[in-house]
Amino acid sequence: xxxxxxxxxxxxxxxxxxxxxxxxxxxxxxxxxxxxxxxxxxxxxxxxxxxxxxxxxxxxxxxxxxxxxxxxxxxxxxxxxxxxxxxxxxxxxxxxxxxxxxxxxxxxxxxxxxxxxxxxxxxxxxxxxxxxxxxxxxxxxxxxxxxxxxxxxxxxxxxxxxxxxxxxxxxxxxxxxxxxxxxxxxxxxxxxxxxxxxxxxxxxxxxxxxxxxxxxxxxxxxxxxxxxxxxxxxxxxxxxxxxxxxxxxxxxxxxxxxxxxxxxxxxxxxxxxxxxxxxxxxxxxxxxxxxxxxxxxxxxxxxxxxxxxxxxxxxxxxxxxxxxxxxxxxxxxxxxxxxxxxxxxxxxxxxxxxxxxxxxxxxxxxxxxxxxxxxxxxxxxxxxxxxxxxxxxxxxxxxxxxxxxxxxxxxxxxxxxxxxxxxxxxxxxxxxxxxxxxxxxxxxxxxxxxxxxxxxxxxxxx
Amino acid sequence: xxxxxxxxxxxxxxxxxxxxxxxxxxxxxxxxxxxxxxxxxxxxxxxxxxxxxxxxxxxxxxxxxxxxxxxxxxxxxxxxxxxxxxxxxxxxxxxxxxxxxxxxxxxxxxxxxxxxxxxxxxxxxxxxxxxxxxxxxxxxxxxxxxxxxxxxxxxxxxxxxxxxxxxxxxxxxxxxxxxxxxxxxxxxxxxxxxxxxxxxxxxxxxxxxxxxxxxxxxxxxxxxxxxxxxxxxxxxxxxxxxxxxxxxxxxxxxxxxxxxxxxxxxxxxxxxxxxxxxxxxxxxxxxxxxxxxxxxxxxxxxxxxxxxxxxxxxxxxxxxxxxxxxxxxxxxxxxxxxxxxxxxxxxxxxxxxxxxxxxxxxxxxxxxxxxxxxxxxxxxxxxxxxxxxxxxxxxxxxxxxxxxxxxxxxxxxxxxxxxxxxxxxxxxxxxxxxxxxxxxx
Numbered sequence: 001x002x003x004x005x006x007x008x009x010x011x012x013x014x015x016x017x018x019x020x021x022x023x024x025x026x027x028x029x030x031x032x033x034x035x036x037x038x039x040x041x042x043x044x045x046x047x048x049x050x051x052x053x054x055x056x057x058x059x060x061x062x063x064x065x066x067x068x069x070x071x072x073x074x075x076x077x078x079x080x081x082x083x084x085x086x087x088x089x090x091x092x093x094x095x096x097x098x099x100x101x102x103x104x105x106x107x108x109x110x111x112x113x114x115x116x117x118x119x120x121x122x123x124x125x126x127x128x129x130x131x132x133x134x135x136x137x138x139x140x141x142x143x144x145x146x147x148x149x150x151x152x153x154x155x156x157x158x159x160x161x162x163x164x165x166x167x168x169x170x171x172x173x174x175x176x177x178x179x180x181x182x183x184x185x186x187x188x189x190x191x192x193x194x195x196x197x198x199x200x201x202x203x204x205x206x207x208x209x210x211x212x213x214x215x216x217x218x219x220x221x222x223x224x225x226x227x228x229x230x231x232x233x234x235x236x237x238x239x240x241x242x243x244x245x246x247x248x249x250x251x252x253x254x255x256x257x258x259x260x261x262x263x264x265x266x267x268x269x270x271x272x273x274x275x276x277x278x279x280x281x282x283x284x285x286x287x288x289x290x291x292x293x294x295x296x297x298x299x300x301x302x303x304x305x306x307x308x309x310x311x312x313x314x315x316x317x318x319x320x321x322x323x324x325x326x327x328x329x330x331x332x333x334x335x336x337x338x339x340x341x342x343x344x345x346x347x348x349x350x351x352x353x354x355x356x357x358x359x360x361x362x363x364x365x366x367x368x369x370x371x372x373x374x375x376x377x378x379x380x381x382x383x384x385x386x387x388x389x390x391x392x393x394x395x396x397x398x399x400x401x402x403x404x405x406x407x408x409x410x411x412x413x414x415x416x417x418x419x420x421x422x423x424x425x426x427x428x429x430x431x432x433x434x435x436x437x438x439x440x441x442x443x444x445x446x447x448x449x450x451x452x453x454x455x456x457x458x459x460x461x462x
Numbered sequence: 463x464x465x466x467x468x469x470x471x472x473x474x475x476x477x478x479x480x481x482x483x484x485x486x487x488x489x490x491x492x493x494x495x496x497x498x499x500x501x502x503x504x505x506x507x508x509x510x511x512x513x514x515x516x517x518x519x520x521x522x523x524x525x526x527x528x529x530x531x532x533x534x535x536x537x538x539x540x541x542x543x544x545x546x547x548x549x550x551x552x553x554x555x556x557x558x559x560x561x562x563x564x565x566x567x568x569x570x571x572x573x574x575x576x577x578x579x580x581x582x583x584x585x586x587x588x589x590x591x592x593x594x595x596x597x598x599x600x601x602x603x604x605x606x607x608x609x610x611x612x613x614x615x616x617x618x619x620x621x622x623x624x625x626x627x628x629x630x631x632x633x634x635x636x637x638x639x640x641x642x643x644x645x646x647x648x649x650x651x652x653x654x655x656x657x658x659x660x661x662x663x664x665x666x667x668x669x670x671x672x673x674x675x676x677x678x679x680x681x682x683x684x685x686x687x688x689x690x691x692x693x694x695x696x697x698x699x700x701x702x703x704x705x706x707x708x709x710x711x712x713x714x715x716x717x718x719x720x721x722x723x724x725x726x727x728x729x730x731x732x733x734x735x736x737x738x739x740x741x742x743x744x745x746x747x748x749x750x751x752x753x754x755x756x757x758x759x760x761x762x763x764x765x766x767x768x769x770x771x772x773x774x775x776x777x778x779x780x781x782x783x784x785x786x787x788x789x790x791x792x793x794x795x796x797x798x799x800x801x802x803x804x805x806x807x808x809x810x811x812x813x814x815x816x817x818x819x820x821x822x823x824x825x826x827x828x829x830x831x832x833x834x835x836x837x838x839x840x841x842x843x844x845x846x847x848x849x850x851x852x853x854x855x856x857x858x859x860x861x862x863x864x865x866x867x868x869x870x871x872x873x874x875x876x877x878x879x880x881x882x883x884x885x886x887x888x889x890x891x892x893x894x895x896x897x898x899x900x901x902x903x
Contacts, residue, residue: 017502028599217541451538
C-alpha cells in the first residue's frame with residue numbers, strides 16, 4: 001500500500017477545483033462471527049469455579065498427553081498423581097498453580113492476626129519465593145527443577161516429565177515439560193486484492209485528555225475524507241474496523257457519586273452518559289462507510305467478568321441504524337475473508353503481566369498460543385464467569401491473527417508454530433495515549449501502525 | 463462554472479468577514495461538493511489571497527511514511543500549520559498526500575479550534591456526510607428512524623392484545639389525522655394551554671419524537687375501545703377533558719386535534735379519561751403503560767389484568783376470545799383453593815365458554831365463594847372456591863359497540879361502575895337501608 005506507484009500524486013489536491021472526482025466503492029468482506037461460545041446463555045452464579053478448572057483439565061488433558069507422547073516417545077508412562085511411585089520417571093499431567101506470597105488474599109486482609117499496615121498498591125505481585133504446584137483432580141505436588149517459576153502462571157495445563165525422588169517426597173523433580181500442541185491451521189485463502197483490517201483500542205472518551213481531534217482525523221481517514229484520491233482509494237480497501245475495548249475512559253467509571261448523598265447527586269448525570277453520546281456520533285460516522293465491531297473493555301459499561309458481553313444496543317441509537325455496526329463480545333473471534341482473527345481487549349494480558357515476570361505483550365500472546373489458552377489466570381486472578389460444562393477460552397482452532405488491545409505501544413510479530421502455523425501477533429496500543437491505530441493487510445499479513453497527530457506551535461502568526 | 467466563481471467570494475466572506483475557520487469538511491457540507499473539490503477550492507482561495515496580499519493562514523494535512531525508527535515505519539497523518547509544512551515534509555521518508563485542511567484569518571494555537579470548527583456541521587449532517595466522501599459503501603444503508611426497541615415492543619403489546627382491528631387502524635390513522643387537524647379546534651387550543659403546564663413538568667427526558675409517536679399511537683389506541691386505566695397518573699383535569707378524552711375512534715380526531723403537539727397533553731388527557739374509573743381496581747395497561755414510560759412504567763400487574771375497555775364495562779368487557787393476558791385458563795378448575803387472588807376477586811371473564819354468540823363475550827363470571835363441605839376424613843372444610851355465575855342480558859353488549867359508545871357517558875359510567883360492580887361482587891355488601899324491608903323481591 002505504501003510503495004510509490006508510478007506518478008507522484010501527492011500534491012494533486014493543491015490545484016484548481018475539478019468537477020469530477022472518483023468515488024470508490026468499498027467491498028464488504030466475507031465475514032462470519034465465531035464468538036458464539038463467548039455469549040452467556042444463562043447467568044447462574046451459584047456455582048463454584050471448580051467446575052471450570054475440571055472442565056479445562058478434562059478437555060485439554062488428552063491433547064497434552066498426545067503432545068507428550070509425540071515429544072518424548074510413545075512408551076512413556078503417564079501417571080495420575082495418586083498413582084505416582086517414588087523414583088519412577090514418568091509423566092504427570094495437571095493444572096499449574098502458582099503459589100504467590102504477595103498475591104492479594106481477602107482472607108489475609110480481614111484476618112486479625114495479620115492486622116498489619118495496608119499493603120502499598122503494587123503493580124506486580126511476583127516474588128522470589130513463589131512456588132509452582134501441579135494439581136489434578138485429587139492431589140497436588142510441588143514442582144521443582146527445570147521449570148521457570150517466574151514466567152509461569154496459574155491455570156495452564158501442563159505435562160511434566162520427571163520423577164518424585166524417594167528422599168524428597170512431596171516434590172516432583174522436573175526434567176522436561178510440554179503443553180498441548182497447537183492445532184493445525186486452516187490455510188488462509190489467497191486474496192487477489194489488498195484488504196485491510198483496522199484494529200484500534202483505548203479511545204477512552206470522557207476523560208480530560210481525550211484525543212477528540214485525532215479521533216476525528218482517524219474517522220475522516222477511514223471514511224475517505226482525508227487525503228488525495230490515491231490515498232482514498234487505499235482507504236476504500238479497508239474492510240473492517242475492530243474497536244478493541246476501553247472506548248470510555250476510566251474516569252467515567254467514577255464511583256464517587258455512589259458515596260455522595262442522593263440529594264447532592266440527583267441532577268448530575270454520570271460521566272459515561274455524555275461519553276457514550278459522543279461515541280455514538282463517532283460510530284455513526286464510521287458505520288456509514290465501513291463495518292465496525294465494538295468490543296467492550298475494562299472501563300466500558302459492560303460486565304466485569306470475562307467473557308464480557310456485547311454492549312447494549314440502547315446505547316447507540318444512531319449508530320445502530322446502520323447494519324454495519326455491531327457490538328460484540330470480549331474476547332472476540334471472527335473470520336474475515338477466510339482469515340481467522342482472535343483477540344481480547346487486553347485484560348488477560350495485563351493480568352499475566354501482573355502475576356508473572358513476563359513484560360512484553362507479544363511474548364505473552366505467544367505463550368497463550370503455546371499454552372493453548374487465552375486467559376489461563378481466569379478465574380484465579382482474573383474475573384470470570386463460573387462456567388459449568390465448557391471453557392470457552394481454550395484456543396481450539398489456531399487463528400491467523402491474535403491481537404490484544406489497550407497495550408502501551410504497538411508491536412507485531414509473526415509467530416511460527418511447530419506444525420507450520422503462522423500467526424500474526426499484534427499488540428494494539430491505546431489510542432488515547434498514542435493516537436495510533438493498527439492496519440493489518442489480510443492478503444500479506446503485514447501490519448502497520450497509523451498515527452494521527454496535529455502539531456501546532458503556539459507561536460503567533462508570522 | 464458559476465459555482466466555482468461564487469465559492470471564492472463565499473470563502474472570502476466566511477474567512478475575512480466572519481472570521482470563521484473554514485475546514486474542507488465544512489466547505490464540502492455547506493456547498494454540497496465532493497471533499498476533494500472542497501480541498502482544491504481552499505487551495506485556490508489561499509493562492510488568490512496570497513496574490514492579493516491578504517492575510518490568511520492555512521493548515522495542511524500531510525500523510526506519509528515516517529523515517530524508520532526502531533525498525534518500524536509509522537504511517538503518519540498529521541495536520542500542520544503552513545509554516546511547519548516544509549519542515550514536516552522533510553521529516554517524512556515518503557509523502558503520500560498533501561492538501562489544505564483549513565483556512566482561517568488568525569493562526570491557530572491548537573487543534574481544539576479545528577475540531578470545534580466543523581463539529582456542529584458534522585453533528586447536524588451525521589447521516590449525510592458519507593455522500594460527500596470518496597468512499598461509498600452499499601451495505602451501509604440506514605434504516606428509517608426507528609423508535610427505540612423497548613418502546614416499540616411496549617407499543618406492540620397493546621396492539622396485540624387489542625383484538626380490534628379498529629384500534630390499530632385508528633392508531634395508524636390517527637397520527638396523520640391528528641397532525642392535520644391539529645390546528646383546527648379552538649377548544650383544542652384552550653385545552654392545550656390549560657394542560658400544558660402540568661404536562662410540561664411531567665415530561666422530562668423523553669425524545670420528542672418518541673413520545674409524540676407514542677402519544678399518537680396510544681392516543682389512537684385509547685381512542686379505540688379500550689381505556690387504559692392510567693389510574694395511577696392522577697391529574698386534576700376537569701370533567702370536560704374527560705368528556706373529550708373518552709371519545710372513541712370517531713371522536714379521536716377532535717381529540718387529537720386538541721392535543722396537537724403537546725405530547726404530554728395527550729397523555730394527560732388519556733389519563734383524565736380514565737382516572738376516576740378505576741381506583742386501584744383494574745389497571746389494564748399495557749397500552750397505557752407505553753405512555754407512562756416517562757413516568758417510569760407502572761407496569762405492575764398489567765399482565766394479569768384483563769384489558770378493560772371501560773370501567774363501566776369492566777363487568778362486561780372483554781375481548782372475547784382474544785388472546786387475553788389474563789390467565790383465565792388456570793382458573794378453570796374450580797376446586798383449587800385460590801386464595802391468593804391477584805386482583806380483586808371480582809369477575810374474571812371466561813373467554814372459553816361463552817362463545818355462543820359472537821357478540822356475547824361475557825356471559826359468565828367467576829366468583830370467589832366460600833364453600834363448606836365434608837372431606838374424606840370426615841372433617842368439615844371451608845374453602846374459597848371459584849364458581850361460575852352466569853349473568854345475562856342487559857349487561858352484555860358486544861364489545862365493539864360498547865367501545866364505540868360515546869365516552870361522554872363515562873363520567874356517569876364511572877360512578878355507575880362501582881355500583882354495578884357491587885352486586886356481583888361477593889366481597890362488598892351494600893348497606894341495608896330501612897326501606898329495603900319494604901321492597902318487593
